[in-house]
Amino acid sequence: MDLSYSSEAEAFRETVAKWLEANWPLSESEKEGLSFEEQCAVFRKRATEAGYLNRSIPRQYGGSEQEPDVITAQVIREEFSKKWAPMEVRGIGTMMLVPTLLERGEQWMKDKFVEKTVNGEITWCQGYSEPGSGSDLASLKTRGELVDGEWVINGQKIWTTNAVEADYMFILVRTEPDAPKHAGISYLLIDMKQPGIEVRPLKQMTGTAEFNEVFFTDAKTPEDWIVGKRGEGWLVSRTTLKHERNSIGATEQTDMLFNRLVKLAKETKLDGKPAIENADIRDRLGQLEGYILAHKYSGFRQLTADMKGEDPGIIRLMTKLSSTEIGHKVAKIALDLLGDDGMFSAGNHRMGGGLTGSQPWIGHYMMSLGIAIAGGTANIQRNVIAERGLGLPRDAAADQSKGASAGGKA
Numbered sequence: 001m002d003l004s005y006s007s008e009a010e011a012f013r014e015t016v017a018k019w020l021e022a023n024w025p026l027s028e029s030e031k032e033g034l035s036f037e038e039q040c041a042v043f044r045k046r047a048t049e050a051g052y053l054n055r056s057i058p059r060q061y062g063g064s065e066q067e068p069d070v071i072t073a074q075v076i077r078e079e080f081s082k083k084w085a086p087m088e089v090r091g092i093g094t095m096m097l098v099p100t101l102l103e104r105g106e107q108w109m110k111d112k113f114v115e116k117t118v119n120g121e122i123t124w125c126q127g128y129s130e131p132g133s134g135s136d137l138a139s140l141k142t143r144g145e146l147v148d149g150e151w152v153i154n155g156q157k158i159w160t161t162n163a164v165e166a167d168y169m170f171i172l173v174r175t176e177p178d179a180p181k182h183a184g185i186s187y188l189l190i191d192m193k194q195p196g197i198e199v200r201p202l203k204q205m206t207g208t209a210e211f212n213e214v215f216f217t218d219a220k221t222p223e224d225w226i227v228g229k230r231g232e233g234w235l236v237s238r239t240t241l242k243h244e245r246n247s248i249g250a251t252e253q254t255d256m257l258f259n260r261l262v263k264l265a266k267e268t269k270l271d272g273k274p275a276i277e278n279a280d281i282r283d284r285l286g287q288l289e290g291y292i293l294a295h296k297y298s299g300f301r302q303l304t305a306d307m308k309g310e311d312p313g314i315i316r317l318m319t320k321l322s323s324t325e326i327g328h329k330v331a332k333i334a335l336d337l338l339g340d341d342g343m344f345s346a347g348n349h350r351m352g353g354g355l356t357g358s359q360p361w362i363g364h365y366m367m368s369l370g371i372a373i374a375g376g377t378a379n380i381q382r383n384v385i386a387e388r389g390l391g392l393p394r395d396a397a398a399d400q401s402k403g404a405s406a407g408g409k410a
């Protein structure tokens, strides 16, 4: 396997690096009077015009509509990561719903929602999980009934990230109660700001409330706000989940995190010397770098398969799992380095509660625990890798009903 980039890719890398040098951060005069978010918005617009961001989004929806080219995209991600330059607006809407609509939505849905979502003008939340229906998602009970040209929704969702702020939700509801469980689900879009929806924040041990319970009592959405056909929501939800996992599994993020950890190990003192000189820390960092390289090279294998239009098979299943495990290990070493100081967080919204300091690591640590559950738990992911990737026999305890292999979020 040749792991080097072609000379064209390296030349392109230089072009991107030069462009970034000139464009990020914004110049002092451009920055004046702008919040950081506004600076990012200015930069994103420019980077999209230059063809670096929103590459898979058609121009009519605010993207740069570039030819799909996985190597070019990878080089851009790597160079932007090195410079800490903003990538696309990150959010449930951009990462999950937009690709789903582009792949499976009606034209009017693309016109109405895609550009505004890409620009961050409207935000979304994901209404999948219910009490008792997480891993076994297909057992979900929230009902959608068609009454006088409208879907009327009754039931409850849980762990809904961003539900308080979100303008809209994409939601899985049971519309065909008599059909087998996977065949009875539809994928609807729904306006969150309506009397039939009550959002109750779930307070976490960190003091903040990122998740919510969402209760639907005769909530309504128009008949045509359905993605895919009635009863085929399960199929549509697989498209969304594929994009959720890809975004969690990206290899440059683990690289960035590791580089930060190495910097911390150089800056932190242990027995009066930089921690990076300590044999135990070096050993742990070395081991971790091994994992990270394996993860990165698996990413290259996925890229190679994608380039050839082949199915990367087990590799795609592995990246989400390995990136969450690496994220956890990185944060754990950082906290060990920081000792008690690790409890103080750099205005990190996840820590809340007044513990302010200069380090982001406790937030990363807490988040690494959550990310191992979001989008399908690590246990379920291991089952999927074992069964679908390695061809091992099915987990004896798993639900035997069709398609529920290794849990529904899988």
Ligand SMILES: Cc1cc2nc3c(=O)[nH]c(=O)nc-3n(C[C@H](O)[C@H](O)[C@H](O)COP(=O)(O)OP(=O)(O)OC[C@H]3O[C@@H](n4cnc5c(N)ncnc54)[C@H](O)[C@@H]3O)c2cc1C
Binding pocket: 125, 126, 127, 128, 129, 130, 132, 133, 134, 135, 136, 158, 159, 160, 161, 162, 369, 370, 371, 373, 374, 375, 376, 377, 378, 379, 380, 383, 395, 397, 398, 399, 406, 407, 409
């Ligand atoms: C950070 C975060 C963000 C989230 N955001 C959203 C969101 O926006 N919208 C949304 O709909 N949901 C969201 N979720 C919910 C998430 O999808 C579920 O938590 C997840 O699918 C697991 O479901 P559960 O919590 O019901 O756990 P359960 O399914 O009850 O699982 C409990 C434990 O049992 C294990 N287990 C269950 N079945 C099996 C099996 N067959 N084989 C082996 N082990 C098994 C699991 O691995 C887990 O360890 C979020 C979760 C987190 C942590």
